[in-house]
Amino acid sequence: MYIPTFDDxxxxxxxxxxxIHRTPVLTSTYFDTQTGAELFFKxxxxxxxxxxxxxxxxxxxFGLSKDKAKYGVASHSSGNHALSLSxxxxxxxIQATVVMPRTAPDAKKDAVRGYGGIVLECEPSTAAREAMxxxxxxxxxxxxxxxxxxxxxxxxxxxxSLELHEDAGPLDAVVAPIGGGGMISGTCLTMSNLSPQTxxxxxxxxxxxxxxxxxxxxxxxxxxxxxxxxxxxxxxMRPRTWHFVSKYVADVLLVTEEEIAEAMYLVWQRMKxxxxxxxxVAIAAILKNxxxxxxxxxGVIVTxxxxxxxxLPWMKAA
Amino acid sequence: MYIPTFDDxxxxxxxxxxxIHRTPVLTSTYFDTQTGAELFFKxxxxxxxxxxxxxxxxxxxFGLSKDKAKYGVASHSSGNHALSLSxxxxxxxIQATVVMPRTAPDAKKDAVRGYGGIVLECEPSTAAREAMxxxxxxxxxxxxxxxxxxxxxxxxxxxxSLELHEDAGPLDAVVAPIGGGGMISGTCLTMSNLSPQTxxxxxxxxxxxxxxxxxxxxxxxxxxxxxxxxxxxxxxMRPRTWHFVSKYVADVLLVTEEEIAEAMYLVWQRMKxxxxxxxxVAIAAILKNxxxxxxxxxGVIVTxxxxxxxxLPWMKAA
Numbered sequence: 002m003y004i005p006t007f008d009d010x011x012x013x014x015x016x017x018x019x020x021i022h023r024t025p026v027l028t029s030t031y032f033d034t035q036t037g038a039e040l041f042f043k044x045x046x047x048x049x050x051x052x053x054x055x056x057x058x059x060x061x062x063f064g065l066s067k068d069k070a071k072y073g074v075a076s077h078s079s080g081n082h083a084l085s086l087s088x089x090x091x092x093x094x095i096q097a098t099v100v101m102p103r104t105a106p107d108a109k110k111d112a113v114r115g116y117g118g119i120v121l122e123c124e125p126s127t128a129a130r131e132a133m134x135x136x137x138x139x140x141x142x143x144x145x146x147x148x149x150x151x152x153x154x155x156x157x158x159x160x161x162s163l164e165l166h167e168d169a170g171p172l173d174a175v176v177a178p179i180g181g182g183g184m185i186s187g188t189c190l191t192m193s194n195l196s197p198q199t200x201x202x203x204x205x206x207x208x209x210x211x212x213x214x215x216x217x218x219x220x221x222x223x224x225x226x227x228x229x230x231x232x233x234x235x236x237x238m239r240p241r242t243w244h245f246v247s248k249y250v251a252d253v254l255l256v257t258e259e260e261i262a263e264a265m266y267l268v269w270q271r272m273k274x275x276x277x278x279x280x281x282v283a284i285a286a287i288l289k290n291x292x293x294x295x296x297x298x299x300g301v302i303v304t305x306x307x308x309x310x311x312x313l314p315w316m317k318a319a
Numbered sequence: 320m321y322i323p324t325f326d327d328x329x330x331x332x333x334x335x336x337x338x339i340h341r342t343p344v345l346t347s348t349y350f351d352t353q354t355g356a357e358l359f360f361k362x363x364x365x366x367x368x369x370x371x372x373x374x375x376x377x378x379x380x381f382g383l384s385k386d387k388a389k390y391g392v393a394s395h396s397s398g399n400h401a402l403s404l405s406x407x408x409x410x411x412x413i414q415a416t417v418v419m420p421r422t423a424p425d426a427k428k429d430a431v432r433g434y435g436g437i438v439l440e441c442e443p444s445t446a447a448r449e450a451m452x453x454x455x456x457x458x459x460x461x462x463x464x465x466x467x468x469x470x471x472x473x474x475x476x477x478x479x480s481l482e483l484h485e486d487a488g489p490l491d492a493v494v495a496p497i498g499g500g501g502m503i504s505g506t507c508l509t510m511s512n513l514s515p516q517t518x519x520x521x522x523x524x525x526x527x528x529x530x531x532x533x534x535x536x537x538x539x540x541x542x543x544x545x546x547x548x549x550x551x552x553x554x555x556m557r558p559r560t561w562h563f564v565s566k567y568v569a570d571v572l573l574v575t576e577e578e579i580a581e582a583m584y585l586v587w588q589r590m591k592x593x594x595x596x597x598x599x600v601a602i603a604a605i606l607k608n609x610x611x612x613x614x615x616x617x618g619v620i621v622t623x624x625x626x627x628x629x630x631l632p633w634m635k636a637a
Contacts, residue, residue: 025343046591047590047591051591266628269593269628270593270628272365273364273365273369273592273593273594273624274591274592274593275587275588275591275592275593276591306591310584310587310588310631310633311633311634313628313631315628315629316629316634
């Protein structure tokens with residue numbers, strides 16, 4: 002199992018720069034006052050394809066040799082990785098094929114097609130999507146780019162905190178949401194090299210607390226179809242991301258569905274930016290644990306802004 | 320009637336700088352592709368108190384002599400001017416009193432109070448609010464800061480396009496929404512001095528087309544209780560703003576309620592920023608008249624981001 006190094010992150014940054022935005026780092030008087038911390042929001046909601054995932058996907062796509070690239074790329078994803086892989090493949094002029102659960106929102110499927118990707122629908126189970134993906138790879142010879150358990154993807158996600166560190170200066174802590182662990186792994190990889198004293202916190206929905214339990218038990222525990230509005234965080238870790246989580250993460254902070262919705266609402270209302278529920282998980286965790294962060298310089302990875310504007314969490318409550 | 324000069328804008332900028340954000344100028348590949356223009360979005364939705372109005376209000380508040388300031392400031396407004404005046408007065412440590420229609424959203428009234436302002440409720444008519452305002456001024460000696468028919472306010476709003484011009488470079492056109500005309504007047508004042516070749520377009524809801532009709536008839540025509548989701552644009556011009564509109568505005572572009580809602584949705588979805596319906600009027604006008612702007616460098620004033628997140632236009636349609 003190849004574990005990416007910080008040199009891989011540096012290489013990834015050079016490789017993906019032409020295809021991604023250098024997203025801004027925003028501050029907020031309101032949230033600083035609420036938490037007592039100095040917060041630096043790395044806004045990947047403004048990223049190409051609407052999420053940080055384009056960093057890892059672009060690193061994989063543009064790192065392929067010409068000979069390999071001609072067979073295209075493939076993956077399974079119900080969300081942002083599907084969009085990102087299609088975007089990156091489209092830019093390189095190669096085919097992306099994405100296996101998506103038939104229950105995924107039509108808007109997401111349409112967006113993948115809009116970037117030129119092929120959508121194959123499967124039953125919404127891990128077994129079904131892995132079986133269909135295997136078929137695709139066998140038939141087309143496409144390169145499988147796993148959403149997070151891929152050294153190229155982890156190195157790509159590591160470019161996010163590289164920019165955050167350059168733009169915000171030294172940080173006492175970085176908080177990012179965790180699903181499969183790609184972003185957290187990249188963050189650990191980068192910060193452990195650039196700023197080893199910076200503590201990395203993973204924020205997780207209580208309703209999908211597999212990472213919390215994994216860290217306590219010392220082994221990967223998988224969730225069984227968790228229900229959370231943070232739809233990007235339902236998946237479980239794999240060996241490459243567990244490597245980084247078990248080695249570098251200071252703690253896993255849990256938040257409830259209500260806390261996620263409330264944090265999302267506050268960010269929209271106060272910062273005037275559109276963020277998705279998964280991103281709100283990190284902010285909810287900081288609001289909840291403000292004693293932990295008060296007086297500290299804290300980076301927050303705002304992972305994405307792809308949200309169905311017609312189905313907002315506070316609508317259900319109303 | 321004192322008409323402000325460009326020197327007043329320069330002075331205003333120095334005066335308000337410590338109290339406002341220098342808001343970013345954003346670009347969007349999506350909207351450039353849709354329109355064929357190169358668009359520069361001046362994002363006053365990120366401004367203090369959530370809208371450009373804080374520029375004019377701060378210029379008035381911080382321009383008062385000590386002797387005058389001690390009696391406080393007063394105005395009538397159902398929206399962003401009320402918030403902005405309260406914010407600015409709070410920063411200077413003086414009292415703001417705002418007459419608001421009893422039908423204004425509670426969230427707005429609470430926000431005014433949150434900044435330390437006093438809210439006086441009146442019946443929702445021009446006569447009622449002007450009568451109550453007069454009483455307040457008589458009793459308190461407060462300085463009346465009109466939301467737009469005030470030379471200090473117009474000079475303050477002119478600082479917005481000053482920054483836009485500095486950050487975006489030479490522009491062929493600037494498009495801003497128009498209600499009472501404060502922002503458009505400030506824009507005309509600044510651009511006619513800094514860049515006389517830049518055309519200024521006012522964007523207006525078809526349902527509140529008093530400016531469109533005024534320009535055609537050559538005199539101020541007032542709307543009679545217009546119904547539009549662009550709630551910041553319901554008011555009519557006054558002599559100081561008519562001065563600038565009649566002299567400098569290249570054209571008034573009308574858009575329907577559906578076009579406003581659609582543009583607002585697209586901006587949230589594609590740019591991941593929260594803008595209010597009034598701001599969407601300018602973007603709707605550019606989308607609708609893309610032939611007019613194709614191939615041009617166009618500034619867009621995104622006037623504010625204060626919107627009730629529980630009542631979004633596309634919710635009604637769903």
